[in-house]
Amino acid sequence: MEIKVLMIGxxxxxxxxxxxxxxxxxxxxxxxxxxxxxxxxITRSRGTVIDEKGLDLGKILNTTQAxxxxxxxxxxxxxxxxxxxxxTLDYDVLVELSITDLQNGEPATSYIKTAxxxxxxxxxxxxxPVALYLPELRxxxxxxxxxxxxxxxxxxxxxxxxxxxYNLAGxxxxxxxxxxxxxxxxxxxxxxxxxxxxxxxxxxxxLGYLEADPTADVEGWDAVAKTxxxxxxxxxxxxxKEQIRRKGITHLRQEDVKAAEAQGKVWKLIxxxxxxxxxxxxxxxxxxxxxxxxxxxxHGATNxxxxxxxxxxxxxxxxxxxxxxxxxxxxxxDLINLSREIAVP
Amino acid sequence: MEIKVLMIGxxxxxxxxxxxxxxxxxxxxxxxxxxxxxxxxITRSRGTVIDEKGLDLGKILNTTQAxxxxxxxxxxxxxxxxxxxxxTLDYDVLVELSITDLQNGEPATSYIKTAxxxxxxxxxxxxxPVALYLPELRxxxxxxxxxxxxxxxxxxxxxxxxxxxYNLAGxxxxxxxxxxxxxxxxxxxxxxxxxxxxxxxxxxxxLGYLEADPTADVEGWDAVAKTxxxxxxxxxxxxxKEQIRRKGITHLRQEDVKAAEAQGKVWKLIxxxxxxxxxxxxxxxxxxxxxxxxxxxxHGATNxxxxxxxxxxxxxxxxxxxxxxxxxxxxxxDLINLSREIAVP
Numbered sequence: 069m070e071i072k073v074l075m076i077g078x079x080x081x082x083x084x085x086x087x088x089x090x091x092x093x094x095x096x097x098x099x100x101x102x103x104x105x106x107x108x109x110i111t112r113s114r115g116t117v118i119d120e121k122g123l124d125l126g127k128i129l130n131t132t133q134a135x136x137x138x139x140x141x142x143x144x145x146x147x148x149x150x151x152x153x154x155x156t157l158d159y160d161v162l163v164e165l166s167i168t169d170l171q172n173g174e175p176a177t178s179y180i181k182t183a184x185x186x187x188x189x190x191x192x193x194x195x196x197p198v199a200l201y202l203p204e205l206r207x208x209x210x211x212x213x214x215x216x217x218x219x220x221x222x223x224x225x226x227x228x229x230x231x232x233x234y235n236l237a238g239x240x241x242x243x244x245x246x247x248x249x250x251x252x253x254x255x256x257x258x259x260x261x262x263x264x265x266x267x268x269x270x271x272x273x274x275l276g277y278l279e280a281d282p283t284a285d286v287e288g289w290d291a292v293a294k295t296x297x298x299x300x301x302x303x304x305x306x307x308x309k310e311q312i313r314r315k316g317i318t319h320l321r322q323e324d325v326k327a328a329e330a331q332g333k334v335w336k337l338i339x340x341x342x343x344x345x346x347x348x349x350x351x352x353x354x355x356x357x358x359x360x361x362x363x364x365x366x367h368g369a370t371n372x373x374x375x376x377x378x379x380x381x382x383x384x385x386x387x388x389x390x391x392x393x394x395x396x397x398x399x400x401x402d403l404i405n406l407s408r409e410i411a412v413p
Numbered sequence: 414m415e416i417k418v419l420m421i422g423x424x425x426x427x428x429x430x431x432x433x434x435x436x437x438x439x440x441x442x443x444x445x446x447x448x449x450x451x452x453x454x455i456t457r458s459r460g461t462v463i464d465e466k467g468l469d470l471g472k473i474l475n476t477t478q479a480x481x482x483x484x485x486x487x488x489x490x491x492x493x494x495x496x497x498x499x500x501t502l503d504y505d506v507l508v509e510l511s512i513t514d515l516q517n518g519e520p521a522t523s524y525i526k527t528a529x530x531x532x533x534x535x536x537x538x539x540x541x542p543v544a545l546y547l548p549e550l551r552x553x554x555x556x557x558x559x560x561x562x563x564x565x566x567x568x569x570x571x572x573x574x575x576x577x578x579y580n581l582a583g584x585x586x587x588x589x590x591x592x593x594x595x596x597x598x599x600x601x602x603x604x605x606x607x608x609x610x611x612x613x614x615x616x617x618x619x620l621g622y623l624e625a626d627p628t629a630d631v632e633g634w635d636a637v638a639k640t641x642x643x644x645x646x647x648x649x650x651x652x653x654k655e656q657i658r659r660k661g662i663t664h665l666r667q668e669d670v671k672a673a674e675a676q677g678k679v680w681k682l683i684x685x686x687x688x689x690x691x692x693x694x695x696x697x698x699x700x701x702x703x704x705x706x707x708x709x710x711x712h713g714a715t716n717x718x719x720x721x722x723x724x725x726x727x728x729x730x731x732x733x734x735x736x737x738x739x740x741x742x743x744x745x746x747d748l749i750n751l752s753r754e755i756a757v758p
Binding site for chain 1: 585742754
């Protein structure tokens, strides 16, 4: 099956996905009967390239590696607007990887809606649209008979949403509890190894785990966005950010971490969603865990989530939570499973 | 979609599966458009019941709970042979849950072949046929255009095979390493808490984690069978049991566990499959792990597996490895995903 992909955004995740498409071309063809053709890449900073016969991803990766705009390299650029391209280009799947905005989800939400309205499948790793508008986007995709997938919005390519969809199908999810922000877990891990909060933050920035302004991570907003996604996607009970109790890690000091250690405990920033009789309990906050707790031994930028259900004892999934290939792979995984479901058996 | 199921075997797993079908009837119908009708249950000790309109599972569960043979309860029994029923009954899916035989995989393998030859889908939790004959059974199922699923043969309902199939699709699996036998992990955990090997074994027997003859578990044969399944299913390189280095836990004594503890380490029975240039390295043996190792903190009868791939950093899945509902759910999960793949989109 040939699938024509239109990409919006070509940052780390877009590049990781494009490189995986190149490196996995043979396996996709032989094992999944899947021929992926990227017919357009729309970016803010480098311009836009389109080719209905499929773009040369190798050349594009080299170009962007060198920091060049598309126009200077002989690639087939266009000055059509994103909306125009979404409306007129011939594609099967929109891969939406533009900048995350957790306040209003734009412009990504509009892009996604435009594609869904045209009955195009959509894959995104963008937390904004999913955290804020999942019920609406899901309804639209169903009405149009297309798929809306977003595995990479939580835990990157580590399967959580697809794990629940495929592997825990039919079970009632009672509770989800975990470490869903890698940079804060990295900071807490380094603090437990003796670093001050400030030094741990500096190190995390130097390693690219934190933005120059680390507020979204260290104040817990990123984990709140993921909790919003899980509340809507898994529990079908969308929550606003105001409905999620939130406390970041900025108040934790080396003394707190040492005091925890002395008690045989460890601080972790934990996101929790629990179905109670009165409704969904949702929160993000630092918690003092016993060292024998399954999340206590999750170190560094790794993510981990414990899923509690009605009939299966707790299942825990541990893996990377961010990164170029890690998140890029989530898009490829969504694409493979999308192609499986639209294939006539 | 209505699916007619023929079951062979009605022990713990069969009962767990049947009870889940009852308890999940509404969800299966509403969320998965799935109506499951069990048209026959074949057992060695209680006889065989068939009803083309669908058996009364509630009544059958009550009957078997009380230890009665089917014949004494007014249920629609038959004295037709298993082979006759497999050949003539109208069913869509064979759920094969008969006793595991790791020497020749019989009679389960013959049952499975008969069903596949008739182009019936097959779901099994029986390690024998999969460990010994997967390539042949897979080929037969492909030729007949039907599915052969066996999630429950490794880690019960904790997703491992389906996780790799759905969630790590397209990635090259380089290494699988884990705790795949819950009873030996229970014994080692209890020994680390001060029990002697003998007392830990007695306790595991009393709790139903070990058979009266614990050889298959404590000598590592059960873990070897699972390693054989993973070698064939995941690496497509079937191995015989002779090709898997094996050492059980019977030589470990309280002193060894204490000595490990003094070094900050812990003994775990680890199954490993690793793709090397020269071929697949496969072994089951007790290993001394650092306490910071992700498998070191897996306690009791829990299973855990670390999956290493070419592009995604290690993903670890932790969950139950045995049990009535735990393994019964694996059958239900296979059935839901089977129905998804045979549905016309």
